[in-house]
Amino acid sequence: MTTAQQVITIGIVxxxxxxxxxxxxxxxxxxxxxxxxxxxxxxxxxxAIFGMLVIYCYKNVDLFSNSHGIPQLxxxxxxVSLQFWKKNMFLSIGVGTVLYMILVQFVF
Amino acid sequence: MQNLxxxxxxxxxxxxxxxxxxxxxxxxxxxxxxxxxxxxxxxxYMRSCGxxxxxxxxxxxxxxxxxxxFVTVGLLLSNFNPIYALFLTIxxxxxxxxxxxxMLDKYRGTGKKKWFLIAGxxxxxxSVNYMADVPAGIDKGWFMFFVTIYNYxxxxxxxxxxxxxxxxxxxxxxxxxFVMTALFLVIFISQWQNESSHESSLLGLGISLLSLTMFGxxxxxxxxxxxIWVILTFxxxxxxxxxxxx
Numbered sequence: 001m002t003t004a005q006q007v008i009t010i011g012i013v014x015x016x017x018x019x020x021x022x023x024x025x026x027x028x029x030x031x032x033x034x035x036x037x038x039x040x041x042x043x044x045x046x047x048a049i050f051g052m053l054v055i056y057c058y059k060n061v062d063l064f065s066n067s068h069g070i071p072q073l074x075x076x077x078x079x080v081s082l083q084f085w086k087k088n089m090f091l092s093i094g095v096g097t098v099l100y101m102i103l104v105q106f107v108f
Numbered sequence: 109m110q111n112l113x114x115x116x117x118x119x120x121x122x123x124x125x126x127x128x129x130x131x132x133x134x135x136x137x138x139x140x141x142x143x144x145x146x147x148x149x150x151x152x153y154m155r156s157c158g159x160x161x162x163x164x165x166x167x168x169x170x171x172x173x174x175x176x177x178f179v180t181v182g183l184l185l186s187n188f189n190p191i192y193a194l195f196l197t198i199x200x201x202x203x204x205x206x207x208x209x210x211m212l213d214k215y216r217g218t219g220k221k222k223w224f225l226i227a228g229x230x231x232x233x234x235s236v237n238y239m240a241d242v243p244a245g246i247d248k249g250w251f252m253f254f255v256t257i258y259n260y261x262x263x264x265x266x267x268x269x270x271x272x273x274x275x276x277x278x279x280x281x282x283x284x285x286f287v288m289t290a291l292f293l294v295i296f297i298s299q300w301q302n303e304s305s306h307e308s309s310l311l312g313l314g315i316s317l318l319s320l321t322m323f324g325x326x327x328x329x330x331x332x333x334x335x336i337w338v339i340l341t342f343x344x345x346x347x348x349x350x351x352x353x354x
Contacts, residue, residue, distance in 0.1 A: 005188040012190050013180050014170045016197035017204070021229045024208025030216050038209060041340065044308045044347055046210045046238055048336045049203065050296040051312025052329075053231060057289035059325040072289070079290045083297040093138045093290040100290075101283035 067108040075100035128246050132254030135240055136262070138291050139232045143262035145284035146174055148277070151270020157181055161271035168267035172260060173230055176200045202330050207234040214238065218249035228256045232288070235295045305350040311339055 001009070028034045034042075058076075061069040079096035086092070147168070154164040163184075164177075171177050176197055183193050207229055214237065215225050225237075237252040300309055319332035340347070 001184060001186075001188050006184055008190060009183050009188065009193050010167060010170065010180065012193045013176060013183075013197050016194050017171055017173050017176060017201050018227060020198065020201045020204035021208060021226050023205055024212060025215070025222075025226055028209075028212055030212075034212055037341075037344070038212070040344055040348060041337075042210050042212055043351065044340055045206050045336075047299050047303055047306075047308035048312030048315075048340065049206050049210070050235065050292065050299050051309050051314075052203070052316040052332055052336065053235070053292045054289075054296050055313060055316035055320055055332075056329070057292050059320055059328070071283075072286070075286060076289065076293055079293045080297055083294050084301075087301075089294050089298075090137070092294050093287060096290040096293075097141070097284065097287045100286035104283040105280060 067104075071100055071103035071108055075103065124245065124247050125250050128250035129254045131243065131246055132251050133258060135236055136232075136255055136258045138287055139236075139259055140262050141284060142232075142287040142291065143259065144266045145281050145287070147263050147266020148270035148274060148281070149285070150174070150177060151267045151272070152274035152277075153178070154181055155271055155274060157185060159184075161268070164271045165264070165268050168264045172228060172263060173201055174263070199327065199330055202333060203231075204229060206333065207231075210234075210238060214248075215252070218252065221249055221253045225252055225256055228260050230259060232291065233259050235292065239295050239298055305347065307343070307347060307350065308340065312336060315339070 028038055058069075058072060061072050063069050075096045078099055079092045082092040082095060083089070150168070151161070151164045154167075155161065159181075167177050167180065171180065179196060179200060180193075183189075183196070208226070211225075211229070211234065215222050218225060225233075233252075233256045236255050240251065240255075242248050242251050296309065300306060303309065315335040316328065316332040319328040319335060322328070323331050
């Protein structure tokens with residue numbers, strides 16, 4: 001690939017990414033009332049998106065590999081339990097991450 | 109007298125901005141850890157593929173979307189194909205459309221900051237800005253602005269460090285990237301505890317998992333989004349009633 005082709009490729013990625021971020025705001029501008037259906041979607045979508053992002057984080061886990069995804073699932077379960085129990089975001093994230101690092105560096 | 113009150117008002121705005129900046133910083137600490145790991149990894153990875161440091165740094169500055177930046181490395185290493193680049197970017201980043209729909213109201217009335225809030229709307233900024241229970245007295249617009257700009261700074265600086273000094277690192281960071289998974293789990297649970305119906309949360313998990321097993325990790329996002337959208341649309345009557353009678 002020539003340098004010009006590299007610049008074009010990166011440019012397309014930049015513009016397409018920006019397009020995905022702006023389209024909702026262009027389609028439903030702030031000075032016009034948002035359609036009720038879109039408001040409904042704006043209310044119910046986030047829960048589903050957060051579920052999708054959780055799966056997205058686990059997409060590389062291979063249940064049939066050496067570690068069978070045990071570190072990811074175990075540390076994830078600890079994060080979820082801690083969050084339900086103590087409701088402290090930093091505690092849940094901190095303990096879960098340190099546990100995961102120990103698991104992948106020393107155990108598996 | 110009028111001058112004095114303007115001074116006080118300006119002072120209030122400034123202290124409110126400072127508190128917003130501090131509060132936003134606390135909320136972004138987990139993301140700082142995650143981006144230090146991912147940014148450095150990205151910088152090192154591009155160098156290992158034979159690119160000069162300017163590539164990852166400029167891509168971090170202009171693209172500012174973690175996963176597609178890794179994907180773009182592959183694009184740059186293969187034959188020139190702009191249509192495929194466009195298709196792949198929409199595939200990976202199509203989820204931003206959902207973020208936009210969810211943030212239409214929250215980003216309203218934020219003035220010129222709105223431009224930056226939208227341009228820099230990554231997974232982490234969207235999630236925190238949507239979920240954060242900003243304490244009274246803190247300007248929500250400035251809070252969201254600082255969350256977004258901190259994330260941008262973390263990402264660009266970490267990428268630059270990885271690209272320029274990656275080879276000097278000796279600290280074993282393996283596994284630190286789990287901080288992002290933990291963050292999204294916490295956000296999912298917080299939303300779970302706030303909602304009167306778990307239907308949408310379960311739908312998001314279920315459809316995405318199904319789509320992942322059917323289409324594989326590379327292509328599952330768009331089908332998952334389509335599935336979520338279609339089902340939420342068909343369930344509108346029931347869900348609106350459930351949410352209203354909370």
